Amino acid sequence: MSWRQTRAPRWGWCLLAATAVLALALVLGGRAHADQGLADGGSQPTLLESTAPVPSPSLPTNPLLTDSAAEQMKAPHSEDTSVSAAPIERDYAVRAIIGLVAIFVLAYAVGHPKVQRIEDMLGISSVVATGFVFLLVGLLASRPSVGVLSPQMLVHIEPMLPLGLGWIGFSLGARFDLRALESLPPGTSARLFATTALPFAAVVVACGLPLLIVSGFAKAEFLRDAILLGAAAMVGVRPRSGGAEAPSATPAPDTGDARAVDPVAVIHQLQEVSAILALVLVAAFFRPDSLGWQLPAIAWVFVTLGMGTTLAVIVYAVLSAFRSPNEVTLLMLGSICLSAGLASHLYMSPIAVCFIAGALIFNLPATWRRGVSEALMRIERPIYLVFLVIAGARWQPGAWQGWALMLLFVAARLGSRGLGMHLVRRGDDALDQEHHSRLALAPVSALAIAIVVDAHSRLYLGQVGSWIITTVIGGAIATEIIVQLAVRGRGGEPPITEVGSHPGLANANVWETAPPEERTSPESSPGEPSAKPTEGKR
Amino acid sequence: MIRILAMVALGFIMHAANEFLPDGTPGSAGAITLACGYLLLTAFLAGSLFKQIGLPKLTGYLAAGIVVGPEVLALVQTEVLGTLKIFNGVAVSLIALTAGIEMHFGSMRPLLRSIGWITAIAVLGTTLLLTAAVFASQGLLPFMAGLSFTQAAAVSLVLGVTLVAQSPAVVVALRDETDAEGPLISTVMGTVVIADMVVIVMFAAASAIAQNATGGGADVMETLGTLAWELFGSIGIGLVVGVLIAAYMRSNAGSSALFVAAVSFVVAEVGQRVHLDPLLVMLAAGILIRNATRAADTLHHGIEAAALPVYVAFFAVAGATIHLGAIVTMAIPALIVIAVRSSGLVLGSRVAARMAGAPEVVKRYSGFGLLPQAGLALALGLIFARTFPQFGAQASALIFGVVALNELLAPIAFRIALIRSGEAGKRHAPPVVASEAAQPADPPPAPPASDPEPGPVA
Numbered sequence: 001m002s003w004r005q006t007r008a009p010r011w012g013w014c015l016l017a018a019t020a021v022l023a024l025a026l027v028l029g030g031r032a033h034a035d036q037g038l039a040d041g042g043s044q045p046t047l048l049e050s051t052a053p054v055p056s057p058s059l060p061t062n063p064l065l066t067d068s069a070a071e072q073m074k075a076p077h078s079e080d081t082s083v084s085a086a087p088i089e090r091d092y093a094v095r096a097i098i099g100l101v102a103i104f105v106l107a108y109a110v111g112h113p114k115v116q117r118i119e120d121m122l123g124i125s126s127v128v129a130t131g132f133v134f135l136l137v138g139l140l141a142s143r144p145s146v147g148v149l150s151p152q153m154l155v156h157i158e159p160m161l162p163l164g165l166g167w168i169g170f171s172l173g174a175r176f177d178l179r180a181l182e183s184l185p186p187g188t189s190a191r192l193f194a195t196t197a198l199p200f201a202a203v204v205v206a207c208g209l210p211l212l213i214v215s216g217f218a219k220a221e222f223l224r225d226a227i228l229l230g231a232a233a234m235v236g237v238r239p240r241s242g243g244a245e246a247p248s249a250t251p252a253p254d255t256g257d258a259r260a261v262d263p264v265a266v267i268h269q270l271q272e273v274s275a276i277l278a279l280v281l282v283a284a285f286f287r288p289d290s291l292g293w294q295l296p297a298i299a300w301v302f303v304t305l306g307m308g309t310t311l312a313v314i315v316y317a318v319l320s321a322f323r324s325p326n327e328v329t330l331l332m333l334g335s336i337c338l339s340a341g342l343a344s345h346l347y348m349s350p351i352a353v354c355f356i357a358g359a360l361i362f363n364l365p366a367t368w369r370r371g372v373s374e375a376l377m378r379i380e381r382p383i384y385l386v387f388l389v390i391a392g393a394r395w396q397p398g399a400w401q402g403w404a405l406m407l408l409f410v411a412a413r414l415g416s417r418g419l420g421m422h423l424v425r426r427g428d429d430a431l432d433q434e435h436h437s438r439l440a441l442a443p444v445s446a447l448a449i450a451i452v453v454d455a456h457s458r459l460y461l462g463q464v465g466s467w468i469i470t471t472v473i474g475g476a477i478a479t480e481i482i483v484q485l486a487v488r489g490r491g492g493e494p495p496i497t498e499v500g501s502h503p504g505l506a507n508a509n510v511w512e513t514a515p516p517e518e519r520t521s522p523e524s525s526p527g528e529p530s531a532k533p534t535e536g537k538r
Numbered sequence: 539m540i541r542i543l544a545m546v547a548l549g550f551i552m553h554a555a556n557e558f559l560p561d562g563t564p565g566s567a568g569a570i571t572l573a574c575g576y577l578l579l580t581a582f583l584a585g586s587l588f589k590q591i592g593l594p595k596l597t598g599y600l601a602a603g604i605v606v607g608p609e610v611l612a613l614v615q616t617e618v619l620g621t622l623k624i625f626n627g628v629a630v631s632l633i634a635l636t637a638g639i640e641m642h643f644g645s646m647r648p649l650l651r652s653i654g655w656i657t658a659i660a661v662l663g664t665t666l667l668l669t670a671a672v673f674a675s676q677g678l679l680p681f682m683a684g685l686s687f688t689q690a691a692a693v694s695l696v697l698g699v700t701l702v703a704q705s706p707a708v709v710v711a712l713r714d715e716t717d718a719e720g721p722l723i724s725t726v727m728g729t730v731v732i733a734d735m736v737v738i739v740m741f742a743a744a745s746a747i748a749q750n751a752t753g754g755g756a757d758v759m760e761t762l763g764t765l766a767w768e769l770f771g772s773i774g775i776g777l778v779v780g781v782l783i784a785a786y787m788r789s790n791a792g793s794s795a796l797f798v799a800a801v802s803f804v805v806a807e808v809g810q811r812v813h814l815d816p817l818l819v820m821l822a823a824g825i826l827i828r829n830a831t832r833a834a835d836t837l838h839h840g841i842e843a844a845a846l847p848v849y850v851a852f853f854a855v856a857g858a859t860i861h862l863g864a865i866v867t868m869a870i871p872a873l874i875v876i877a878v879r880s881s882g883l884v885l886g887s888r889v890a891a892r893m894a895g896a897p898e899v900v901k902r903y904s905g906f907g908l909l910p911q912a913g914l915a916l917a918l919g920l921i922f923a924r925t926f927p928q929f930g931a932q933a934s935a936l937i938f939g940v941v942a943l944n945e946l947l948a949p950i951a952f953r954i955a956l957i958r959s960g961e962a963g964k965r966h967a968p969p970v971v972a973s974e975a976a977q978p979a980d981p982p983p984a985p986p987a988s989d990p991e992p993g994p995v996a
Contacts, residue, residue, distance in 0.1 A: 156624055158567040159574065166571075292558040310551070318544050318583070330582055330847045337575025338548070344568025345555055378843065382796045458568065 131446055132477060134385050138392025149393045157390060159341075161457055162350045164387025166340025167380055168450045169351035172272050173358025174376065185263040187424070192267060194420025195439055196274050200230040202416035206408045207471070214401070215464060224286040225464050228455050229405075231278035232472045233413040235271045235451075236442025264435055272447060276352050279451055280304050283349045292346065304348055308356025311339045316361050319368055328368070329375040344458050351447075351454050391453045395469055402470025409475045414441065414482065441483045444476035541583045549606070552576050552613040573618040578847060580606060581854035589715075594949045596711045596853050601946070603857020614858055622855050627806025628799065629852030630913055631820040632845050633707045635798065637731055638824020639834050646728060649721060652896040653728040656904060659890035661702060661733045664882030665740065669698030671878040678871045681932035685752075692751035693926070693933070696744045700918040700937055701875055702883075703737045704730040706817070708910035708949055711849055713965075716953060720961035722899045725891075726907030731821060734914060738815070739765065741918055745925055752926065764813065772815045776822025779805065780830075783823060787833035794840035799848070817914075856912060856945065864939035872939040879940075883908040899959040906955035909948035911941045 141149040149157075208226035215222040284300035295303070315335040322328060339357050340350035362369060397403075421440035425433075452472045456465040555572060581602040588598030606613040646653075673694040676682045682690055709730050713723050746761045779801060786797050802820065809816045828834040865872065884905030891901040919937035923930035956962045 156621070159570040159621070162568050162571045310547075314544055314547050317540050318579070321540050322586075326843050326846045327582075329843055330578060330850065333847050334575045334578030334582065337571050338551075338579060339575070341568050341570070341572025341575050342551065342555055345566060345572050346558055346568075350568075379796075458566075 131388055131449070132473070134388035135392035135395065135449075135473060138389035139395050139397070140392075141389070142393035149389075154390070154393055157386070160383070160386050161390050161394075161453070162340040162344035163337055164383055164390070165450055165454050165457075166336045166343070166350040166354040167383050167387070168447065169276070169349075169354035170336050170339070170358035171376060171380060172276070172351075172447070173355040173360075174362045174373070176269055176273070176355075176359045176363070178359070178363045180266050180269070184266060188263060188266060188270075190424045191263070191421075191439065192270050192274075194424045195236070195267060195417055195442070196234045196271050198416040198420040199233040199413050200274075200278075202412040203233040203409055204230040206412035207405055210405065210408070211464065221286075221464070224282055225468055227278055227282055228452055228468060229409055229471060231275040231282075232444070232448035232451050232475075233409065234275045234278070235445040235447045236268065236417075236439070237445045264439065267439065272445075275447060275451060276349075276355050279349045279454065280352045282455060283347070283352065287347055300348065303346075304343075304352055305356060307342065307346075307348070308339075308353045309360060311335070311342075311353070312357040312360035315339075315357065316364060316366070319361075319372060320366070323368070323371070325371065325375060325378075328371050329378060332372060332375050333379070347458055349454050350458075351450060387450075391449070391469075394453070394457070395473065396466040397470050397473075399463075399467055399470065402467035403474055405467055405471040406474040406478060409471050410478045410482070413444075413475070414479065417442070437487075441486055443479045443483055444472065448472050449476065541587055545580055545583050548576060548580055549611070549613060552606070556613065556615075569615075570618055570621050573614045574622060574851065577603065577606070577614060577622070577854040577858070578850055581850050581857075585850065594712060594953045595715050596708065596849075597946060597949050599850055599853035600857035600860070603854040604860055604862070607858030607860070609860070609862045619855060619858055622851065623859075624807075625848060625851040625855055626913065627810065627816055628802045629848045630707065631802035631806050631816045632798070632841060632848055633710050634817045634820035635802065635824040636710050636838065636841065636845065637706050637727055638821040638826075639828045639838050640724075640727060641731070641825050642828050643825075644829075646724060649725050649728060649896075652725050652891055652894040652900055652904075653732060655890035655894040656725070656729050656887050656908075657733050657736060659893070660883050660886030660905065660908060661704075661729075661736060663886045664879060665698050665702045667698075667878050667882040668701050668875065669694045671874060672697045672701075675871050675874055678874075679933075679936065681929035689748075689751050692744070692748035693929075696741070696748045696922060697933060697937070699737060699740045699744045700915060700922060701879060701940055702733075703911060703915040703918060704733055704908050705910045705912035705914065706730045706734060707849075707852070707912050708945075708952070709907055711853070712910075712949060712953055712956065716956050716962040717965040718956045718961045718963070719965040720899065720959070721897045722903055722907070722959050722961050723956065725896065725900050725904055729904070730908065733908070734817065735769070737914065737918075739769070741921075745922075749925065752928075768813055768815055769818065772809070772818035773822045775809075775814060776819040777826050779819060780823035780826030783837065784827050784831040784833045787831075787837055794837055795842075795844040798837070798841045799844045860942045860945065861935065861938040862942065864935040865942050868936045868939040871936055872943060875936070875940050876943055879944075880909060899961065903955040903959045906948075906952045909944060909951055911944040911948065915941045 138149065142154065204226040207229045208222055211222035211225050215225070280301060284304065285297040287297070287300065315331070318331060318335075319328065322331060335357075336354060339354045343350040343353035361372075418440045421436050425436050449469075449472055452465075452468050456469055552572075555569075581599040584602035585595035585598035588601070589595050605611055608614070608616045608619070669691075672679070673691060676685075676690060682693065685693060706727070709723075709727055712718070713727065742761055742765045783794075783798065783801060787794055802816075805814075805819050806816045809819055827837060887905035887908060888901055891904055896904070915937065919934040919941070922937070923934040926933070
């Protein structure tokens with residue numbers, strides 16, 4: 001067998017060739033390049049700029065920049081030309097390569113089936129296992145000592161933040177099934193009150209008092225911050241429900257067929273809606289002063305609703321004209337960019353606007369829903385992970401106030417949920433003991449982190465904003481630990497939480513069985529949650 | 539109709555967003571995201587409209603960019619476009635990777651003779667023709683007034699090299715759009731890729747000559763050293779990148795789109811900073827993957843999903859940054875240059891293909907594939923402006939004007955050529971029976987490329 005026919009020698013030859021060419025290039029050109037850089041004190045235009053040169057980012061007016069970050073930005077533009085720009089560029093290049101390779105190795109590792117099996121075995125929610133890891137990566141990468149995500153780089157990739165927030169909102173809206181509201185399982189109101197209103201009130205009171213002491217009554221900023229924490233407290237990670245645990249079915253009023261609505265899923269979706277409603281109100285009533293159009297606060301609520309609706313109509317109309325997967329992917333990417341960018345630009349919440357758009361699009365009759373769902377799922381994970389990295393880069397965990405608030409947040413949240421579910425459990429036959437416990441001890445959802453990042457990125461800026469992010473992120477980790485300890489302490493199995501760690505389309509919807517029009521064979525087993533939002537005639 | 543209404547609605551939304559903040563307010567991250575989404579949707583819808591009237595989609599993308607860009611409706615601001623140019627690097631990298639994946643040495647061996655002859659005669663010959671044309675048109679070019687004979691000749695040479703540059707991006711985009719396959723498209727793709735490298739080397743040499751002639755004092759050895767690094771370093775690192783991509787594909791083919799997009803981004807961003815050419819890096823990577831691994835087809839399928847949004851954004855931003863003013867101020871010289879360039883490339887290709895014994899379709903139509911211009915010519919124009927500050931800005935206006943017109947018109951001509959050659963639609967067509975495979979002297983006109991969209995007419 002000649003060397004041409006074997007793969008191993010071919011790889012070897014390729015590597016050898018690459019090494020030889022690289023060595024040749026270094027010998028011939030590297031010295032001249034370095035000398036040129038030292039002599040000029042600045043980067044010369046490359047002879048091979050087959051792309052337009054990347055513009056130097058202006059110093060952003062982002063108060064989130066710490067002083068050290070601002071100093072780091074100023075350093076490369078120093079007047080001292082004795083410091084060569086070429087070594088700085090190479091240093092940056094090496095750091096950027098190392099950092100980005102590390103991120104992608106991490107992304108590959110956390111998505112590996114073996115890692116996910118370990119997560120399931122330990123019962124660690126993916127919020128912590130995956131989400132926190134990427135937050136940490138962003139945090140470390142943005143440190144001046146590491147310098148991978150320098151302020152200049154962040155300026156370039158910051159537009160991904162609204163996109164990530166919008167994607168989360170759209171995904172949530174896409175799986176929101178309006179039909180579930182037509183036949184709510186008995187006891188839903190009580191459970192919703194116990195898991196939503198009570199934690200909200202408890203956290204607002206518990207965290208609002210220290211915030212009031214810090215911020216004072218001026219502009220009622222303490223109330224804004226407390227409401228955001230309350231909204232974050234409302235949403236919990238949804239446990240993965242199996243068919244064997246399905247509650248009793250409820251006959252459908254029109255078809256007479258047995259259709260079962262997963263009461264836990266309904267609660268979680270209503271929690272998400274409640275949290276997003278709180279976000280809308282905060283965005284409307286606590287807007288940055290004197291920016292843009294001057295409208296009454298309540299008018300901004302209607303602007304949010306109208307914007308989401310208008311965008312939904314446009315996207316719905318456009319989607320009906322295209323079929324191929326690549327085109328649908330592009331349309332979804334463009335639509336969510338447009339919606340989230342518009343919301344962010346107008347100082348509204350990208351999550352809320354995109355949620356409204358997604359809910360309307362997916363609840364209108366259409367035959368292309370499955371293709372759109374697949375397009376969304378195709379790229380939602382990388383967008384979400386990049387969003388986490390950027391969110392981590394903006395996170396400033398150094399302030400102790402955030403960690404102190406975290407203690408109050410966790411205590412108020414878990415305490416109120418536990419108390420509420422304890423009161424509700426009496427006379428609630430729709431759920432078993434296990435479901436009641438899981439609703440009471442639900443870990444913090446990734447949506448909670450998205451809510452505070454959303455508010456912090458655009459709605460207002462300030463010192464307290466970074467505390468709140470610390471509170472929610474720290475609260476997610478602490479809650480996770482407490483839940484694990486509590487469940488194992490009772491001798492139970494660790495909860496298996498939602499796939500993918502974020503409120504995406506990969507999670508089941510509210511239906512335990514497919515609606516009658518979706519069933520393809522009589523053998524379709526009841527109680528198996530469908531993986532995608534339903535489509536077809538509604 | 540739906541598409542037109544959607545574009546109008548999107549335009550109103552964008553206008554409202556622009557009215558939100560006072561003029562001069564710095565753009566936010568949200569504004570950039572908004573502009574990106576708006577450009578993607580509008581350009582894509584415009585492209586589908588253009589396709590319905592028989593024009594190339596990418597002309598639609600360009601036209602949309604022109605209309606919504608700063609020079610017409612100003613729905614997308616200049617400051618925002620500066621940030622969106624980040625797509626340029628990723629797009630060029632992806633396009634180069636795609637072009638490299640297509641270059642299978644085994645099947646290209648019969649075409650190498652044609653490629654070599656066309657590069658030598660058409661490209662080099664047209665360079666000399668353009669040099670002569672610019673030199674002869676001195677009276678029409680204000681920036682050449684006051685230059686001595688030697689200086690004018692040297693500057694004309696640099697401009698001639700810049701103006702002959704072609705565009706692999708447009709060729710690849712049209713190949714994908716028309717689903718073309720055959721000796722014509724293979725020859726054109728090979729030619730534009732090799733011609734790119736030849737143009738880069740010629741530009742470096744001509745630029746050094748012109749700098750010396752105009753008193754700039756270029757160091758020849760330094761120039762050669764830098765050029766060697768940029769050429770050989772790019773190729774070497776490209777081979778390493780190719781190995782990495784292929785290794786990743788072996789274990790994780792499902793997420794190749796994301797990985798390749800990320801690699802393209804890293805190569806584009808980091809490559810610029812260390813004076814490497816992203817186009818050469820990814821081209822070398824693609825060539826290695828095609829010729830030394832079995833991952834080429836899987837990779838090509840995987841990056842199709844990631845490529846479309848990048849291409850649309852790339853051409854839309856290119857359209858939005860077209861210098862329409864340059865077309866007006868340099869109309870007559872630009873038209874002269876375009877006429878000389880087109881004639882030189884088309885006729886030169888015909889002669890070269892005849893001398894190489896190329897198939898008939900290559901003889902008749904290969905020149906049209908060399909007409910489109912985009913990123914490389916613009917980049918060389920910018921470098922020219924920086925290298926010769928005393929008159930570079932005015933000279934670059936000529937370059938930008940020529941490139942703008944070629945960007946708009948040349949893809950139409952090449953698309954027509956692909957259809958008339960019979961290669962359009964062959965890429966995913968059922969295999970031809972052997973007895974029908976003989977190439978006729980004059981191939982009959984092929985039916986239009988198949989429309990993958992069964993949707994309603996707008």
